[in-house]
Amino acid sequence: MKQVKQMLSAVGLSLLLTGAAIAQEIGVVDMALVSQKYTKAQGLATQVKTKEDELQKLRDNLVTQLKAGEKLSPVEKKNLEDKLNNQFATKFKEYREWTVGQEQILRQDFERAIQQVATSQKLDLVLPKQTVLQGGKDVTQDVINALNK
DSSP: OHHHHHHHHHHHHHHHHHHHHHHSOEEEEOHHHHHHHOHHHHHHHHHHHHHHHHHHHHHHHHHHHHHHGGGSOHHHHHHHHHHHHHHHHHHHHHHHHHHHHHHHHHHHHHHHHHHHHHHHTTOSEEEEGGGOSSOSEEOHHHHHHHHTO
16 A cells, blocks of 8 residues: 555656646747857857968968978977977967857857846746757747847
8 A cells, every 4th residue: 555655646746747847938049040140249250260361371471481491400490390380379379268268258148148038038948949859939039139239
């Protein structure tokens, strides 16, 4: 009898939890579309392209300098290579640190906008649209609007 009561309690609890899960309001957001439509992200993409072009020009310039240094002694050539490699490595490290920082800022912006939309629309949960096969309220445009105001 005790086992039957425990089993009924477990079944009742699972039904209660299932009912609670069904009653939740779930939102979905297309993060790829949000990234494309967020004006700050678009501006950042332009800045990234500019910085990448600058790195490519620097690399090309360093290669030219290395070719010009072929007439140097082996020690001088090695010193030149080390100097130019360090110069490029420093610039690349600055670029990477900058991009990581900008990505963090964008992620925080996305999280704030999603939280704002979830609160205003009384959503219990917001998931990436790509992970949801069916259901959920699409709040993508609301998140884009929150980001771009």
